[in-house]
Amino acid sequence: MTAASLEPLTFDPYDYRFHDDPYPTYQRLRTEAPLYYNADLDFWALSRHADVTAGFRDHRRLSSANGVSLDPAAWGPHAHRVMSFLAMDDPRHLRMRRLVYKGFTPKRVAEMSDRIRELTLSYLEPALARGRFDWIDEVAGKLPMDVISELMGVPEPDRAEIRRLADLVVHREDGVLDVPMAAAHASIKLITYYTELVAERRKKPADDLTSALLDAEIDGDTLSDEEIIGFLFLMVVAGNETTTKLLGNALFWGGRYPEEYAGVVADDALVPDWVEETLRYDTSSQIIARTATVDIDYPYGTIPAGAKVLLLIGSANRDPEAFADGDSYRIGRPDKAALASFGAGVHFCLGAHLARLESHIALREFAARVRRYRVEDAGIERVHSTNVRGFAKLPIVVEAR
Numbered sequence: 465m466t467a468a469s470l471e472p473l474t475f476d477p478y479d480y481r482f483h484d485d486p487y488p489t490y491q492r493l494r495t496e497a498p499l500y501y502n503a504d505l506d507f508w509a510l511s512r513h514a515d516v517t518a519g520f521r522d523h524r525r526l527s528s529a530n531g532v533s534l535d536p537a538a539w540g541p542h543a544h545r546v547m548s549f550l551a552m553d554d555p556r557h558l559r560m561r562r563l564v565y566k567g568f569t570p571k572r573v574a575e576m577s578d579r580i581r582e583l584t585l586s587y588l589e590p591a592l593a594r595g596r597f598d599w600i601d602e603v604a605g606k607l608p609m610d611v612i613s614e615l616m617g618v619p620e621p622d623r624a625e626i627r628r629l630a631d632l633v634v635h636r637e638d639g640v641l642d643v644p645m646a647a648a649h650a651s652i653k654l655i656t657y658y659t660e661l662v663a664e665r666r667k668k669p670a671d672d673l674t675s676a677l678l679d680a681e682i683d684g685d686t687l688s689d690e691e692i693i694g695f696l697f698l699m700v701v702a703g704n705e706t707t708t709k710l711l712g713n714a715l716f717w718g719g720r721y722p723e724e725y726a727g728v729v730a731d732d733a734l735v736p737d738w739v740e741e742t743l744r745y746d747t748s749s750q751i752i753a754r755t756a757t758v759d760i761d762y763p764y765g766t767i768p769a770g771a772k773v774l775l776l777i778g779s780a781n782r783d784p785e786a787f788a789d790g791d792s793y794r795i796g797r798p799d800k801a802a803l804a805s806f807g808a809g810v811h812f813c814l815g816a817h818l819a820r821l822e823s824h825i826a827l828r829e830f831a832a833r834v835r836r837y838r839v840e841d842a843g844i845e846r847v848h849s850t851n852v853r854g855f856a857k858l859p860i861v862v863e864a865r
């Protein structure tokens with residue numbers, strides 16, 4: 465038996481174009497093809513919840529060593545140079561993850577709460593005072609990178625420039641399936657900046673994540689400067705735009721379903737559910753790639769050794785086997801535990817607690833001040849990316865409480 469044919473429906477890596485379509489093609493694949501092969505781009509894709517989550521846990525047969533992204537420049541045995549331990553297999557991956565975890569602890573993240581609230585209000589309040597503003601430009605696009613800079617110990621005067629570079633690193637051109645030159649240049653500048661930051665902290669430690677990573681030690685093993693710089697850069701790629709997109713998607717769907725948002729306004733205990741439902745219904749990282757190390761048999765076909773395999777998170781999150789009425793956006797749904805949005809197994813998102821903390825704070829402060837809001841559809845722009853799904857522009861008009 466071979467992988468299902470998808471004619472006339474085909475996987476479109478530029479799915480961002482369909483911003484009004486609540487069912488991007490790679491979410492729809494699950495009903496049409498549990499296993500799908502794309503000959504143009506030469507990848508396989510798994511779409512069912514059970515296969516996607518089992519795929520995440522099967523790190524021996526589905527390797528991360530060639531990277532996890534569709535971008536050709538970030539694919540291959542050197543992917544770890546840009547993606548650090550996200551693009552490594554155990555035992556190399558496990559060694560680095562354990563050392564990083566020594567510095568990037570839940571306690572360090574929890575201690576950020578007050579500062580995250582202050583940062584949120586410094587962007588949100590002036591924007592709300594105007595009544596009409598772009599949620600991405602003014603809040604969602606600023607907060608995550610500034611929180612990461614705060615954690616790392618980047619001095620305040622440098623943060624706007626760091627944010628500008630981080631935005632360039634993740635920017636992609638319409639219809640081009642690779643990393644643009646401007647992104648490559650910005651990456652070099654950021655790496656140079658982090659190299660200097662690490663050198664400074666080595667001379668004069670401070671109470672920040674960078675210094676904690678320099679201190680991290682397990683049985684005499686420590687992280688090299690290069691490894692720390694690689695991790696700092698990974699935070700920009702993995703933790704910045706994913707959280708921006710989550711904040712944008714939450715407001716987009718809250719605007720499309722005002723009765724769901726009204727529930728949050730009436731009871732702010734529903735804010736975490738707003739976040740979870742957005743992560744399920746329309747998550748930032750819709751696809752993650754792997755490489756098959758051996759032939760892998762499924763009831764629907766065989767993925768050959770060496771193949772690029774996509775785990776379709778967005779599709780898994782709508783699977784009727786895991787979520788009742790999965791195509792409905794329902795804040796407070798009871799069956800949220802199966803969420804695939806942060807991955808599973810050895811590469812489970814290291815920043816899930818930070819992403820949740822940040823989005824809980826930002827959306828709680830928003831709902832505490834805004835009775836109703838409307839998204840101005842004419843001004844919406846989606847990002848051009850195969851890695852993340854979300855908005856570059858999301859203009860809104862708000863009515864204060």
Ligand code: HEM
Binds near residue numbers: 528805811816
């Ligand atoms: C909504 C926000 C986020 C989403 C949807 C998300 C999603 C994911 C996913 C799916 C993975 C697994 C990748 C794989 O299996 O190959 C992952 C890994 C990772 N994430 Fe996140 N992430 C988010 C926020 C963050 C934040 C805020 C940080 C840190 C500041 C972060 C840091 C990481 C790191 C370091 C890894 C690699 C873990 C490993 O390879 O062991 N993420 N993330």
